[in-house]
Amino acid sequence: MTPLTWLYVPGDRPHVVDKALAAGADVVVIDLEDAVAPDRKEYARAATAERLADPQPVPVHVRLNGPGGPWAAADLAALAGLPGASGLRLPKVAGPEQIRRTAEATALPLYALLESALAIEHAYAIATAHPALRGLSLGEADLRSDLGVRADAGLDWCRSRVVVAARAAGLAPPPQSVHPDVRDLDGLAASCAHGRALGFMGRAAIHPRQLPVIARAYLPTPEEVAEAETVLKAAAAEQGALALPDGRFIDAAAVAQAQRILSMAGGA
Structure with missing residues (x-):
């Protein structure tokens, strides 16, 4: 069954990772990128590698640091072959070459995060870059900044573009990006209903309280x-x-x- 809930958790907080693994998400995503301060990157990588040295009770993906920065290569080298990792999420993918280069370094399934106008233009090329790529999704905070979009509806064309690219490439429907206000559960439910109408399937979360709202929104009534x-x-x-x-x-x-x-x- 296609996962419906993807729970992000900071890689430099092992006790929070423990809680996330027991929270009921379909996939736990250990984040080494945006949720970790620069002076905590090396610790987050080491803690994540230690955690994933053994199989985990639920699928665990790792969001690596972005390409071209000082941490991405070390992240990939440390995590690419660990038995507890079920996939790698690649941020700020702008074209197919990043997928191909990463696929040469690991046998893990890859998931591309599209976070710029250029990435949206290349969505289908990214989706078909390599058989190791198993899914697309949007990084809406960065994309909104890149486009200068203020109203949420201003991203709908990009959302539909990614849904179509995934379908055309034979990939699973993409999950929605996170709803950043963890207290706004009514807003989350309304946003999920809109995402489902656009063709998304499931959603990323940043707090366990969001998980049942997402599941209810995407499961058949x-x-x-x-x-x-x-x-x-x-x-x-x-x-x-x-x-x-x-x-x-x-x-x-x-x-x-x-x-x-x-x-x-x-x-x-």
Whole structure:
């Protein structure tokens, strides 16, 4: 089943990592980049390498430091082959070459964070850069700054571009970027509903209290499950296209969507 919740946690706070692993997230992301001050980078890397020397109870990804900086190469060298790591998240990817270079240095699955206008323009090239790349997502804080966008809706074109690029490349739907106000759970739920309408699947979080809100927003509702069951029962009783009593038309696309909904509900 596609992960719905990705919980970020600072790599220089091992006790917080302990709590994150027990918080119920589908994936825990140990962050070596934005959440760690420069004078704590080496400690965060060492603590993360020690943690991931053994398998973990849930999938753990590591967000490395950005390319071209003083820490990225050391991060990759320290973490690329550890048995407790399930994936590497690469920040500030601007083109396919970063994916290819990283894939040469590790067998771990890679996930690209697109955080600039140039990255959005190259979204499909990044998505198809190498078989090791398993997903795309947006870094909306940096992207908003790069574009000079103030209103949240100003990022919707970029969001749709990344959703389309992932689909065209055969990747899983991308998760939404974080909702930075951990107290605004109503705003988080509304934002998740909007993201789901755009084609996202799941969301990154920065606090455990956000996890159940995200899961509820992305799991099928009882009404959606009932409708999907109706569609599949009607399709099983007929050959070819047909319409339900309320006039809705059922074709292969409707059947596929119903199957996805029931698959998600069953996985939950």
